[in-house]
Amino acid sequence: MQLDPVAIIHSPYKQKFAIPRQPGLVSEAVGQIEFMPEYSDPNILRDIEQFSHLWLLFEFHQTAGQGWSPLVRPPRLGGNRKMGVFATRSTFRPNAIGMSVVELIDWQYQHNKLLLNVKGIDLLDGTPILDIKPYIPYSDAVPDAKGGFAATEPPQNTDINFSQTAQQQLDYYQQHYPQLEALIRNVLAQDPRPAYKKNNTDTQEYGMTLYDCNIRWQVIAGHCLVLSIEKAAN
Numbered sequence: 001m002q003l004d005p006v007a008i009i010h011s012p013y014k015q016k017f018a019i020p021r022q023p024g025l026v027s028e029a030v031g032q033i034e035f036m037p038e039y040s041d042p043n044i045l046r047d048i049e050q051f052s053h054l055w056l057l058f059e060f061h062q063t064a065g066q067g068w069s070p071l072v073r074p075p076r077l078g079g080n081r082k083m084g085v086f087a088t089r090s091t092f093r094p095n096a097i098g099m100s101v102v103e104l105i106d107w108q109y110q111h112n113k114l115l116l117n118v119k120g121i122d123l124l125d126g127t128p129i130l131d132i133k134p135y136i137p138y139s140d141a142v143p144d145a146k147g148g149f150a151a152t153e154p155p156q157n158t159d160i161n162f163s164q165t166a167q168q169q170l171d172y173y174q175q176h177y178p179q180l181e182a183l184i185r186n187v188l189a190q191d192p193r194p195a196y197k198k199n200n201t202d203t204q205e206y207g208m209t210l211y212d213c214n215i216r217w218q219v220i221a222g223h224c225l226v227l228s229i230e231k232a233a234n
């Protein structure tokens with residue numbers, strides 16, 4: 001079987017590091033799905049606004065060539081327990097296909113481009129979209145389902161402050177990206193550091209790229225401090 005992407009997504013997440021583990025955790029993360037020319041027919045989206053949420057099926061294109069193994073260590077379990085690959089949402093799978101429920105914002109057809117805007121994404125910029133389907137609550141939502149090791153939302157760290165410098169830089173970038181502060185806060189609330197760092201003294205500075213901003217931060221004794229927000233080098 002050969003799959004032919006129908007679209008690619010433009011996402012504020014420019015690198016894997018710091019992307020939340022699942023969609024919906026950071027609702028400010030807005031993605032624009034741009035259809036390939038051969039699928040840029042507005043008829044393919046007719047009546048899609050009847051649905052509030054959509055399933056995206058996509059290729060984990062950045063890690064697709066890196067193989068897989070039957071057992072994986074989910075970061076959620078601190079990286080020290082092995083589980084069957086099909087008992088996890090690991091990106092390293094026999095077929096590197098991801099699936100995410102996202103919220104539909106709207107869509108446009110302009111200058112022969114078909115664009116679908118969605119929020120709450122957990123996809124890397126440039127991810128090939130293989131398919132899009134409406135989310136059907138009566139069947140897709142299973143309120144009594146068991147969630148195994150991922151039964152509840154991961155704990156959040158809301159103790160996030162901006163240094164004076166970072167605050168000034170934020171005020172500047174917010175003019176372009178009004179959602180930037182909320183996006184940074186909610187991404188950092190997921191504490192993207194590797195699990196083994198979380199319970200130890202960690203003086204390391206971390207960096208992540210959101211939109212075209214390079215954001216540096218550190219976590220000292222549970223307090224997250226954003227140090228700077230600068231234009232990322234392309």
Ligand code: SAH
Nearest residue numbers: 016019060061062063089098099123124127
């Ligand atoms: N909701 C999806 C993804 C879960 S794994 C699913 O359940 O299938 C989430 C991780 O996927 C994120 O932390 C991010 O680092 C990774 N990811 C997102 N887009 C990717 C891509 N195009 N290539 C490789 N990894 C990607």
